[in-house]
Amino acid sequence: MSKSINNKLLIDVGSTYFKVCTVHGVQQHFRDFNKDIFDDLTYKCGDIIHNYHKDDVHVCSSANGGLSTLIIGITNSFSLKYATNIAFNSGINIIDTVLYKEIEQTSIPSDLIDVVIVVGGIDSVSSIFDKKLFDYLEKINYSNIVYVGSEKEAPYLKENIENLVTLPNIITNKLHVEEENLKEYLTNLYQADIMGKEDIKHLYDITSNQIYSTPYIVNKTLPLIDSKFKVANPYILIDIGGATTDIHYSKDLVDENMVTENEYDRLVFKKLGVYKSKESLIFAAKNNEFVYELLAHLKVTENIFDESGEKATRILMQLAIFLVLCKVSTYRKAYVNLKLNALNSLVFTGGITKVLKQEEIEDIVSFFYKKILNSAHNPTIVMDNNYDIWTLGMNPEKN
Amino acid sequence: MKVVTGVVGNDIHVVANRLIDLSLQARGFEVFNLGVNTYLEEFVDAVIETNADILLISSLNGEAEGWCREVKILKSKYGNLLDDVVFMIGGNLVVGSGTADDIVPRFKNYGFDLVFHQVDLNTGLDALEEFMKERNT
Numbered sequence: 312m313s314k315s316i317n318n319k320l321l322i323d324v325g326s327t328y329f330k331v332c333t334v335h336g337v338q339q340h341f342r343d344f345n346k347d348i349f350d351d352l353t354y355k356c357g358d359i360i361h362n363y364h365k366d367d368v369h370v371c372s373s374a375n376g377g378l379s380t381l382i383i384g385i386t387n388s389f390s391l392k393y394a395t396n397i398a399f400n401s402g403i404n405i406i407d408t409v410l411y412k413e414i415e416q417t418s419i420p421s422d423l424i425d426v427v428i429v430v431g432g433i434d435s436v437s438s439i440f441d442k443k444l445f446d447y448l449e450k451i452n453y454s455n456i457v458y459v460g461s462e463k464e465a466p467y468l469k470e471n472i473e474n475l476v477t478l479p480n481i482i483t484n485k486l487h488v489e490e491e492n493l494k495e496y497l498t499n500l501y502q503a504d505i506m507g508k509e510d511i512k513h514l515y516d517i518t519s520n521q522i523y524s525t526p527y528i529v530n531k532t533l534p535l536i537d538s539k540f541k542v543a544n545p546y547i548l549i550d551i552g553g554a555t556t557d558i559h560y561s562k563d564l565v566d567e568n569m570v571t572e573n574e575y576d577r578l579v580f581k582k583l584g585v586y587k588s589k590e591s592l593i594f595a596a597k598n599n600e601f602v603y604e605l606l607a608h609l610k611v612t613e614n615i616f617d618e619s620g621e622k623a624t625r626i627l628m629q630l631a632i633f634l635v636l637c638k639v640s641t642y643r644k645a646y647v648n649l650k651l652n653a654l655n656s657l658v659f660t661g662g663i664t665k666v667l668k669q670e671e672i673e674d675i676v677s678f679f680y681k682k683i684l685n686s687a688h689n690p691t692i693v694m695d696n697n698y699d700i701w702t703l704g705m706n707p708e709k710n
Numbered sequence: 711m712k713v714v715t716g717v718v719g720n721d722i723h724v725v726a727n728r729l730i731d732l733s734l735q736a737r738g739f740e741v742f743n744l745g746v747n748t749y750l751e752e753f754v755d756a757v758i759e760t761n762a763d764i765l766l767i768s769s770l771n772g773e774a775e776g777w778c779r780e781v782k783i784l785k786s787k788y789g790n791l792l793d794d795v796v797f798m799i800g801g802n803l804v805v806g807s808g809t810a811d812d813i814v815p816r817f818k819n820y821g822f823d824l825v826f827h828q829v830d831l832n833t834g835l836d837a838l839e840e841f842m843k844e845r846n847t
Binding site: 385386387388389390412431432433435436482485486 | 742744749751752754755756758759760761787788789791
């Protein structure tokens with residue numbers, strides 16, 4: 312490990328494990344769910360933590376799972392597409408979208424929505440939204456609401472929607488995307504959400520640095536991945552954890568990119584974790600028409616969903632790999648369809664690398680390519696067995 | 711008046727697109743130019759986002775035939791939001807031979823109000839202005 316982290320302590324707080332990285336390597340500890348994160352962390356690693364000054368402790372976390380977002384827009388090609396893109400680039404996880412003309416037929420989300428984004432029209436347009444919007448908003452449970460559409464419409468909405476935050480339009484008068492204001496708002500909301508969690512808030516007792524979300528940190532490390540792993544571009548990195556499954560991908564794998572600042576983008580699937588969001592993972596699995604074939608391939612039945620233990624966890628992790636690949640493949644028309652047939656490497660990190668063997672992952676990936684893409688393509692599987700990836704960002708000059 | 715324009719489908723006639731943009735601006739229209747390689751749904755969505763009065767689609771290599779058959783379906787999806795929008799198409803609208811006598815009714819049946827097959831740009835725009843004048847009186 313390079314000298315650059317000699318004086319630094321890196322901590323990643325996950326929903327299932329926390330990891331602590333010092334110059335001597337990475338330690339991992341299973342969370343004790345009877346204690347809050349801070350007590351558990353200081354109980355297990357207090358000796359290490361007390362050796363570091365607060366300025367030298369850097370913490371990231373995915374334990375809260377991120378923000379749920381609902382976007383209401385008037386067209387697919389502009390308002391919904393632009394707001395979705397900005398939300399993803401701000402690290403926001405769940406994206407449900409509602410096309411305004413279908414709002415009366417749209418089902419009402421039962422979950423609490425952290426932030427609703429309303430968008431539509433260039434600045435010269437008015438009379439876009441009406442009572443339908445207010446009726447819909449009344450039925451949903453949300454914490455924050457922001458309007459980023461036509462400025463002429465803003466006073467009417469402000470009058471009728473309590474606590475509405477209005478920001479400059481994300482659609483310019485040339486129909487181009489303007490992302491900065493909404494991106495900053497969402498990023499701040501994400502940070503506030505991390506800091507607002509009681510457990511996480513206490514972590515500021517041990518660090519004076521900003522606590523970032525883990526997907527944000529992992530994404531920043533991707534350009535440095537060559538320093539530790541033999542990875543060939545284009546590649547994707549899949550981080551399967553307890554609460555979320557994140558995919559990080561190089562932009563060579565997508566045709567369309569409106570925002571080109573970063574070389575890599577990411578998608579975070581909040582409900583595809585194997586511990587904290589296990590129930591929703593099983594729900595997603597049962598709704599996939601290939602899942603029974605996959606279970607047969609793995610020589611288990613659907614009874615495995617009712618079981619717990621090491622075998623059940625292994626199967627869930629294999630399902631998570633399959634489902635997340637489905638979600639970004641052409642099999643599902645989603646926000647992003649990655650060119651998976653062009654993949655050279657598939658990197659795995661997170662709790663999955665501690666549970667599954669390389670050949671078990673290869674087996675699932677190969678099943679996915681055969682069944683879903685009708686292809687014999689086999690990208691190289693790279694395992695981050697020691698959780699090194701999330702620490703790379705601290706070592707830009709790493710040997 | 712606001713006009714959304716662009717070249718439909720896998721058609722890359724940028725020069726024609728630019729000429730249409732400039733000509734419309736010279737005639738006093740507020741132009742939203744989506745450029746070349748534009749899908750039908752994007753045209754309609756741009757009309758909604760800008761509250762445009764006119765959608766002017768151009769096609770030089772006959773792409774229009776394959777891409778514009780679903781205008782009526784798209785219009786119906788947006789209900790009365792598009793009722794007052796004038797749908798116009800011009801250029802070389804089909805691949806191979808065909809006369810305006812066959813092609814114009816066909817495209818009107820697809821959902822266009824004004825159809826100009828192999829007609830000079832200025833002639834088409836004169837007709838558009840005339841149409842809008844009559845409609846607004």
